[in-house]
Amino acid sequence: MKATPILSVEGLSKRFGGVHALEQVSFELFPGEVLALAGDNGAGKSTLIKAISGVYRPDDGRILYKGEPVAFDNPRQARDLGIETIYQDLALADNLDIGANVFLGREPLRRLFGLLPALDRKRMRQEALQAIETLDIEIKRLDVPVRTLSGGQRQAVAIGRAIYWKAEILIMDEPTAALGVPEQRKVRALVEGLKEQKVGVIFISHNLGDIFAVADRILVLRRGIMAGIRRTADTDADEIVKLMVGG
Numbered sequence: 001m002k003a004t005p006i007l008s009v010e011g012l013s014k015r016f017g018g019v020h021a022l023e024q025v026s027f028e029l030f031p032g033e034v035l036a037l038a039g040d041n042g043a044g045k046s047t048l049i050k051a052i053s054g055v056y057r058p059d060d061g062r063i064l065y066k067g068e069p070v071a072f073d074n075p076r077q078a079r080d081l082g083i084e085t086i087y088q089d090l091a092l093a094d095n096l097d098i099g100a101n102v103f104l105g106r107e108p109l110r111r112l113f114g115l116l117p118a119l120d121r122k123r124m125r126q127e128a129l130q131a132i133e134t135l136d137i138e139i140k141r142l143d144v145p146v147r148t149l150s151g152g153q154r155q156a157v158a159i160g161r162a163i164y165w166k167a168e169i170l171i172m173d174e175p176t177a178a179l180g181v182p183e184q185r186k187v188r189a190l191v192e193g194l195k196e197q198k199v200g201v202i203f204i205s206h207n208l209g210d211i212f213a214v215a216d217r218i219l220v221l222r223r224g225i226m227a228g229i230r231r232t233a234d235t236d237a238d239e240i241v242k243l244m245v246g247g
């Protein structure tokens with residue numbers, strides 16, 4: 001019996017003026033599966049995840065989440081359903097602390113004197129701490145602005161946020177590009193943890209080492225079209241590079 005996909009993408013197309021950024025892309029993602037998106041610069045990888053996460057409306061095709069067609073007007077709607085995205089620039093608010101970042105846009109309120117709504121900062125920090133602790137990452141203080149953290153710690157905050165909100169799909173655009181080797185390892189370990197929790201993960205990477213270390217399947221895009229999709233166990237770096245460059 002085949003499991004139900006958590007996400008199905010059917011014939012997705014997106015054009016920017018005359019540029020066919022995506023042409024008829026289709027794939028499925030299963031719970032606990034890690035799918036890597038590979039492709040050269042400009043191949044359409046970021047456009048594909050933005051079409052899934054509500055940044056862009058596709059021009060054609062459809063997206064099914066747990067078997068139901070969905071169309072998002074903005075990323076918030078996708079997040080509310082359980083599709084969290086960590087964009088290339090990480091999308092953290094640099095001047096806010098970790099707790100505030102975990103709750104960004106979804107802040108809990110308490111009532112002052114039973115009347116005035118106010119941000120519940122204490123609760124935000126406590127719950128953020130729990131989320132970060134489950135990640136087993138070294139962060140000494142939670143009340144410092146996120147801009148003072150390293151790349152790996154920032155990545156952990158973003159992943160912690162996704163876990164806290166019980167994301168069922170986590171999409172990451174180049175999660176390890178700006179990281180040192182130990183931090184890259186950490187992110188790989190975090191992705192393994194998400195797999196165990198049955199989260200479906202889509203990640204973009206130019207790093208074939210990362211891709212072969214964590215992905216179950218690899219989807220290769222070339223100038224907006226699907227050059228191929230392979231099980232990691234059935235392919236090698238050579239074949240993936242050939243699919244990327246064509247010919």
Ligand SMILES: Nc1ncnc2c1ncn2[C@@H]1O[C@H](COP(=O)(O)OP(=O)(O)OP(=O)(O)O)[C@@H](O)[C@H]1O
Nearest residue numbers: 016019020021039040041042043044045046047048
């Ligand atoms: N907002 C936009 N407006 C116009 N053209 C765009 C826009 N976003 C992307 N494109 C074009 O669509 C194509 C795909 O871009 P995309 O950013 O999806 O590539 P990518 O695979 O993520 O590349 P990279 O690896 O460099 O991040 C490119 O030709 C790009 O110039």
Ligand SMILES: [Mg+2]
Nearest residue numbers: 045046047088
């Ligand atoms: Mg990109």
